[in-house]
Amino acid sequence: MPHRKDIENRQDIELLVNTFYKKVLSDKIIGYIFNDVAIINWDEHMPKMYDFWETTLFQNIVYKGNPMNVHIDLNKKESLNKQHFDQWLALFNETVDALFDGQKAHLAKTRALSIATVMQIKIHQQSQQQ
Numbered sequence: 001m002p003h004r005k006d007i008e009n010r011q012d013i014e015l016l017v018n019t020f021y022k023k024v025l026s027d028k029i030i031g032y033i034f035n036d037v038a039i040i041n042w043d044e045h046m047p048k049m050y051d052f053w054e055t056t057l058f059q060n061i062v063y064k065g066n067p068m069n070v071h072i073d074l075n076k077k078e079s080l081n082k083q084h085f086d087q088w089l090a091l092f093n094e095t096v097d098a099l100f101d102g103q104k105a106h107l108a109k110t111r112a113l114s115i116a117t118v119m120q121i122k123i124h125q126q127s128q129q130q
Contacts, residue, residue: 010054027091
């Protein structure tokens with residue numbers, strides 16, 4: 001297997017995010033959430049995802065937004081459960097591992113796990129308050 005480089009710049013983030021979302025959109029477990037429930041404007045969404053991961057991995061603060069509120073609102077339309085988050089995380093990790101190796105790649109997977117965990121907790125708390 002050829003040596004994979006680490007995530008080093010915005011172009012690497014764009015490759016990661018684009019490759020990941022191609023998998024997500026065709027996924028049997030979570031694809032419908034993105035395709036049919038969230039009804040995402042991809043021209044707007046993808047640059048936000050690039051900004052989010054650039055901010056997350058390089059502390060270059062280019063992302064402005066609140067992903068928690070977006071997902072809490074989405075959960076009101078379609079109940080997001082552990083299987084959804086586990087599949088999102090599995091696809092993300094699979095994509096990172098296929099493309100990259102190194103400290104930033106490891107950080108991306110660690111941050112994705114943290115994000116998925118916190119979102120599940122917040123969504124559960126929110127649903128308990130209703």
